[in-house]
Amino acid sequence: MAIWLKEAKPAEERAADDAKVREIVEQALLDIERRGDAAVREMSERFDNWSPRSFRLSDAEIERCIASLDERAIEDIRFAQEQVRGFAEKQKESMRPLEVETLPGVVLGHKHIPVNAVGCYVPGGKYPLLASAHMSVLTAKVAGVRRIVTCAPPFNGGPAPAIVAAQAMAGADEIYVMGGIQAVGAMALGTETIASTDMLVGPGNAFVAEAKRQLFGRVGIDLFAGPTETLVIADETVDGELCAADLLGQAEHGPTSPAILLTSSEKLARETMREVERQLRILPTGEVAAQAWETYGEVIVAEDFAEMVKIADDIASEHVQVMTRDDDYFLANMTNYGALFLGPRTNVAYGDKVIGTNHTLPTLKSARYTGGLWVGKFLKTCTYQRVLTDEASSMVGEYCSRLCALEGFAGHQEQADIRVRRYGPNARRTGQ
Numbered sequence: 001m002a003i004w005l006k007e008a009k010p011a012e013e014r015a016a017d018d019a020k021v022r023e024i025v026e027q028a029l030l031d032i033e034r035r036g037d038a039a040v041r042e043m044s045e046r047f048d049n050w051s052p053r054s055f056r057l058s059d060a061e062i063e064r065c066i067a068s069l070d071e072r073a074i075e076d077i078r079f080a081q082e083q084v085r086g087f088a089e090k091q092k093e094s095m096r097p098l099e100v101e102t103l104p105g106v107v108l109g110h111k112h113i114p115v116n117a118v119g120c121y122v123p124g125g126k127y128p129l130l131a132s133a134h135m136s137v138l139t140a141k142v143a144g145v146r147r148i149v150t151c152a153p154p155f156n157g158g159p160a161p162a163i164v165a166a167q168a169m170a171g172a173d174e175i176y177v178m179g180g181i182q183a184v185g186a187m188a189l190g191t192e193t194i195a196s197t198d199m200l201v202g203p204g205n206a207f208v209a210e211a212k213r214q215l216f217g218r219v220g221i222d223l224f225a226g227p228t229e230t231l232v233i234a235d236e237t238v239d240g241e242l243c244a245a246d247l248l249g250q251a252e253h254g255p256t257s258p259a260i261l262l263t264s265s266e267k268l269a270r271e272t273m274r275e276v277e278r279q280l281r282i283l284p285t286g287e288v289a290a291q292a293w294e295t296y297g298e299v300i301v302a303e304d305f306a307e308m309v310k311i312a313d314d315i316a317s318e319h320v321q322v323m324t325r326d327d328d329y330f331l332a333n334m335t336n337y338g339a340l341f342l343g344p345r346t347n348v349a350y351g352d353k354v355i356g357t358n359h360t361l362p363t364l365k366s367a368r369y370t371g372g373l374w375v376g377k378f379l380k381t382c383t384y385q386r387v388l389t390d391e392a393s394s395m396v397g398e399y400c401s402r403l404c405a406l407e408g409f410a411g412h413q414e415q416a417d418i419r420v421r422r423y424g425p426n427a428r429r430t431g432q
Helices: 011-035 037-048 059-067 071-093 131-143 161-170 180-189 206-215 240-251 266-280 286-296 305-315 327-333 348-353 390-407 410-423
Strands: 003-006 098-103 106-114 117-121 147-152 174-177 199-201 230-234 259-263 297-301 319-323 339-342 379-387
Touching: 003 266, 011 037, 011 180, 011 206, 037 180, 059 161, 071 131, 071 161, 098 390, 117 131, 117 180, 131 147, 131 161, 147 161, 147 180, 161 174, 180 199, 180 206, 230 240, 230 305, 240 259, 240 266, 240 286, 240 319, 240 348, 259 266, 259 286, 259 305, 266 286, 266 297, 286 297, 305 327, 319 327, 319 348, 327 339, 339 348, 379 390, 390 410
Parallel strands: 117 147, 117 199, 147 174, 230 259, 230 319, 259 297, 319 339
Antiparallel strands: 003 297, 098 106, 106 379
16 A cells, blocks of 8 residues: 655645636637737737737847857757657658558548648747757658747747747747747737647646647647646665656746655655755755645655556656666556656656657646657548449448438438449449
8 A cells, every 4th residue: 555755735726726827818818819919919018028029030030049059059959859850750650651442442541641830839938948849840840741830938038049049940930939828829819910820739837738728629739738747656776866856857847846756665765855855955946846846746655566557657647757676567567658768867858858759748647548749749640532343332332321221311321322323233224
């Protein structure tokens, strides 16, 4: 039986905050839909103190941002993008078009068609998260999306040069300096100066996530997102210092980011708790991480690996760092997670920034039914059918006719019956 040495704030206490966010977002989206650019500009002035002549960056402005970075920064961005692009290309190669003759004269198939226009949100209000540009823009580009729009909020009173460089190098077609609800709403709904898109992707704060949720259906989205989550699964083969670093490395995302240690060793659990307190005193982002740890941190001691898997699947965390004597056991048996990081030599930061897998991942238990952003999210798998012979059309039509009669669909039945009359064995005799 597992024991909780530390528990998080109950979910019920978060409901009131969520309700306030929903109401604010709903009113903001209605305003954007009614007033377009004027509403977007007012929100940008109010929330970001940002009202440029044009929210869209010109080619010259983009070049100035890129030129302001040193060659090392450009090379690092290029390296990270090569990894993300390379993995996305391999993923796309695994998605084959299909055509098969399922019955004599009956051909069924599917093809993968890219979404036409995608809006990519890149967070950057508190930290310039340029990695999100790689994950969204590059992956969409590999999928073959024709028009890619990006929005990132201003940083320190202007465009964040590293984010702009990452967006441009990844292949964005339109780059806007705009954040929050107004960015997501403008990309989805369109304004006088921003053409709407068909899909929204990318992480963001609670308001961005709620805006995407409310817009889902009018446009596609990558997934429903909440605060960054991390689960560290560990045993006595590692130490508290490593576990604490991996917990706090994700807790620094924000004060509502869950960070959970799940272990079979009570000794490691208590050592990690002491290490967390020590590292919080010296971590530059310790103030934010401390809030997350205090309110949303958990420490769970389980009896064995089997119980750890059961608990981990119930948590369904976005990131799962596994550091045990048998990491492959968790790879083989876990079913609910955004991404696994296997062994002490890797970590969530590698996945977030550079290693090549996508860092836009399911949160709030949505890993129970979806994976993260990948090249396939930008591709619509569309089917087609072809019937090659009269005999095949007549044979399928007879089955279809009887099935339609069972359902009472007379119009459907006639679609089948007319083919039987025209292509069936009696067609020539009846002159049809």
